Amino acid sequence: MNKVLVFLLFVLCSFNGFGQVKSVFFDAEDKVTTDSTKAESYAIYGKVTGDSIYIFKKYDLDGYLMVTGSFKDEGLTIPHGKFVYYDWINPYDSFTNHETVARGKERYITLSGNFKNGRREGRWVSYYVNGDVKDVANYKGNLLNGEYKSFEANGNLKESGQFVNNKKEGEWSLKGGLQVVTFKNDKVIATVNKTRKQLKKEKEQQSQSKL
Numbered sequence: 001m002n003k004v005l006v007f008l009l010f011v012l013c014s015f016n017g018f019g020q021v022k023s024v025f026f027d028a029e030d031k032v033t034t035d036s037t038k039a040e041s042y043a044i045y046g047k048v049t050g051d052s053i054y055i056f057k058k059y060d061l062d063g064y065l066m067v068t069g070s071f072k073d074e075g076l077t078i079p080h081g082k083f084v085y086y087d088w089i090n091p092y093d094s095f096t097n098h099e100t101v102a103r104g105k106e107r108y109i110t111l112s113g114n115f116k117n118g119r120r121e122g123r124w125v126s127y128y129v130n131g132d133v134k135d136v137a138n139y140k141g142n143l144l145n146g147e148y149k150s151f152e153a154n155g156n157l158k159e160s161g162q163f164v165n166n167k168k169e170g171e172w173s174l175k176g177g178l179q180v181v182t183f184k185n186d187k188v189i190a191t192v193n194k195t196r197k198q199l200k201k202e203k204e205q206q207s208q209s210k211l
Contacts, residue, residue, distance in 0.1 A: 012087035024076070032076075041066060045076065046060075053081065064107055072117070079115035086110060090131050113139070130186055138163075152176070177202075 024032055033039060042105050043058040051100030053072060058067040063110035069083035086112040106132065119142035126134040131157060137148035144163035161172030169184035174181055177199050182190040194202075 022074075043067075043076075045071070047074075069115070080117060082112065082114050084109055084112045098117040118142075 006124060007143040011194065015041045022045055024043050024045070025034070025036055026041045026043070027033040027035075027038045028032070030041075039061065041058060041060050043056055044186055045054045045056040047054050052072070054065070056069045056075070056076065060165070065086050067083065067085050069079055072078040072080040074081055075113050086107045089108055091104055101168055108129050109127055111124065111126045112116045113120060114122050116122075120139040122139060124137050124139060128134050132153070133151055135151070136147070136149045140146070143166045145165060146163060148159075148161055148163055149157060150159040157173070158176055159172065159174050161168060161183070166181035169185070170183065172181045173179075174184060178194050178196065180192045180194070181188055
């Protein structure tokens, strides 16, 4: 805990240009706690002089960055603006680039997107450990609305379709295009399965039509 307090002081001092700078601890359930012995993470937040937004940075107890973002209120209940979430690189994962870990990049961006008055808004993107896109989702008023895409680790499209107010709507391409499912108000109304040969032929025809 002493190491945390030292790092805390260092980060507080680095918030130059901030009129107010405060710290807060979070427990194992990610709830604010005043008991530092129960802390599992902590955050530094401050308001830039002349601004109304509180800039927020959250760290684990080893001082590694977990989240960056901003809030409209001092109680940190109304996220507003861009948020970036970080996670550990797992050196035992077969997909992990061990050279990346050796170069000291122990963390990677796992998710990023924007809040507007406490609600998710616009494009949210999740990432694989190497930085490639994993999922792309669109939000309006904290609900999934618009195009959604999910990718395999090798970059191939795995799933795509449209959401309307958090519910799947219209044709969805699943299993890399091998299955097309039609949804109405999140309920399946039709399913078409394709062979890899059929899918390959369709892609060839699409490529030729673009020439």
